[in-house]
Amino acid sequence: MISQALKTLSFFFGLIAFLILGLMIYQSFLGGPFFETPMLFTMENYINTLRDPGFYRALIGSLVIAALTLLAVPIALFISIAVHKISIPGRAIIEPLILVPMFIPPLVWGFAWLYAYGPTGILPRLWGDVYGLVPAGILSALVHVPNAYVIISTSLLGIDSSYEEVARIHGARAIMVMLRILIPMIRPAIVFSAIILLVLGFEQFGIPLLLYTTVGGEVLTTYIYRLHVLSITPSYPKEAVVASMLIYIAISLILFQRYLTMKYGKRFAVIGSRVKGIGRIDISRTWRVVLLILILVYLIFVVIIPLGSLVMRSLNPLYGGRISGITWDYYITIFSSEYHRRTIINTIGVAAIAATLGAITALGYSLAILRSKRVSVSRFFDAASTLPRSMPGIVIGLAFLWLFLFTPLRPLIYTPLGLAIAYVVAWSIMGTRVIASSMSQLSPELEEVARIHGASSSLALRRIVIPIIKRSVLIAWLVMFIYAIRDYSIATFLVMPQTMVIGAFLVMSYGAGEMSLISALSSVLVFMILAISALIFKLGWKPYG
Incomplete structure (x- = not known):
């Protein structure tokens, strides 16, 4: 059951990763918006650009x-x-x-x-x-x-x-x-x-x-x-x-x-x-x-x-x-304002959702990459975790905006889940590196012995693999959390008033010249990141070796 759920969730995010990449390239060859233009390819857009x-x-x-x-x-x-x-x-x-x-x-x-x-x-x-x-x-x-x-x-x-x-x-x-x-x-x-x-x-x-x-x-x-x-x-x-x-x-x-x-x-x-x-x-x-x-x-x-x-x-x-x-006036202004408090809460909430989905997805990606017996499956998930890093955050945000607005997924853009999904696709590679590095040191023979004795794949995963790499899964969650709260380029395109996060607010406030709020909110963001970073290092994580 657990194994199947991991495969399903990982395949969903892997498919979304390829979909947004394909959508952006597909739109570049159309003469108009993809949602109202017939499938007629042209190079005119490239020539004009x-x-x-x-x-x-x-x-x-x-x-x-x-x-x-x-x-x-x-x-x-x-x-x-x-x-x-x-x-x-x-x-x-x-x-x-x-x-x-x-x-x-x-x-x-x-x-x-x-x-x-x-x-x-x-x-x-x-x-x-x-x-x-x-x-x-x-x-x-x-x-x-x-x-x-x-x-x-x-x-x-x-x-x-x-x-x-x-x-x-x-x-x-x-x-x-x-x-x-x-x-x-x-x-x-x-x-x-x-x-x-x-x-x-x-x-x-x-x-x-x-x-x-x-x-x-x-x-x-x-x-x-x-x-x-x-x-x-x-x-x-x-x-x-x-x-x-x-x-x-x-x-x-x-x-x-x-x-x-x-x-x-x-x-x-x-x-x-x-x-x-x-x-x-x-x-x-x-x-x-x-x-x-x-x-x-x-x-x-x-x-x-x-x-x-x-x-x-x-x-x-x-x-x-x-x-x-x-x-402390700037901080009093922030924490006494319902809108600014909601922005901070949204940032933490979206990051928590993204980190949870991201850690699970990274576990699924790692299992598929390291344990799959089919090379095509391993390559698919390897590409699904890597390819989004070939897209700047602003491009990922734009692609998800089009995906949400002009497909049946439109309701997601009005919820924190929509932004969290974009973060998982963009930053799953960070969690995958942490978990895959730990899992690569775990011999597959342990799981094979469990299956020989009648354990299902889900039971072997739950009783053997996860307990051994649980520290890496926690670190992957924290790393994904940091990358979610630090984002601003993806959020700039996807936030709505009810889902505003700090990163997007900073970009918009800069355009409005609100430098006092920028310094205070940036400081709040830095303190959150430093606290989580200290916890990650306390757990013994180093991004190398």
Whole structure:
């Protein structure tokens, strides 16, 4: 019974994932809205879009931000080596701070950056002008350092330490060990992290919205947002064309990554094959202190000061200038307002529904991927969990909006369940990674023995598999909860007044200039995310290894 329910729920969400992807591409080849246009395919939409100078400006903007996001790779490489191979002092405290930006929405980082370093920030113009294409790309790189750090750290921790020991025995210095052994052996991870960062750079919406559109610029995601939200009459075909181009770019990058995985998997088979423990690079105490100071500078100026500025602005009665006093007025306004209280409750409620459905779906995906005897079934669920990550959040939100409005699923858009379903499709890959990683270490023989003794698949799942991986299921639930409450791009298209959540409210409040409420609600969101993140780390979870 349990096994069948998991299969049904997983198949439902897998089907929805392919449906929204197909719907967006299908609409891009139609001459009008899909719900009122006969099935007559045309390339006219692509031709018209490619003739639009505004599209090329947005495309160039996206390319530049994606390219600048790659700056996160050398920063992440430096931090990974310092933390895992050199063992700088205080790494147990430093590492969670390094991973924090991964959980906080880029939109909130944009607000925090403005409150810290903007023209009216606490440290105004410390880095020069924060508005423009290059500042937006640099901030995108800084907030995505944890994504590259996770991938590179996973590879570093899988290197056989005997190779470093042999090099040191033959007199190689620490710098030579890093340049001639470590970096060449983790080159695949460096390339993979670069590809992931390119995808994340192309899907950026919140940071360009705050830092680039303000000076008249656009990227592809803000271009779609303008076509749909800021236009009197939305152009469905043109929106679909631009969204589909983003999908084509992301899928191409993901397929290229898969190709490199297969290529490097054969070429670098030594990694993780016979690990003898984590090798440490011995350097002088002075250099350890220098590395520690450099990382602390990064954390102070990229993480601590912006988040501290965000909180201070929520306690400051005036936006602009120095902090002139402390007041709780903004928080009193929020918690005394029925609408704002409902927004916070909705955020938590939708996230709880999404996390519950997502954890169950991730369990079903993991079982299908790792335990299915049919390769086609395994590939279907692997693709169903992975493909939505090739779609920027704003594209997923737009696709679900069309799916809900113009199909029998329309009633769902007026309920928290509709938004939760979109979150499950978008973020199930995060829960699947956690559960699949744990389940892959569980021998199938345990389940086979149970079935030999007459246990059904459901009983084996309930009495053997779930009890063993229950901690991973809980962590998957918490991770899905965080990704649900941090979302703003999907919710921007799907929320109704009765289902308003914090992320969508921040986007709409920014358009209305309500900076005081933005700082307070952003701070509430950050506190919730930090509390849950602390719980996840307390449970022993690390996003690598």
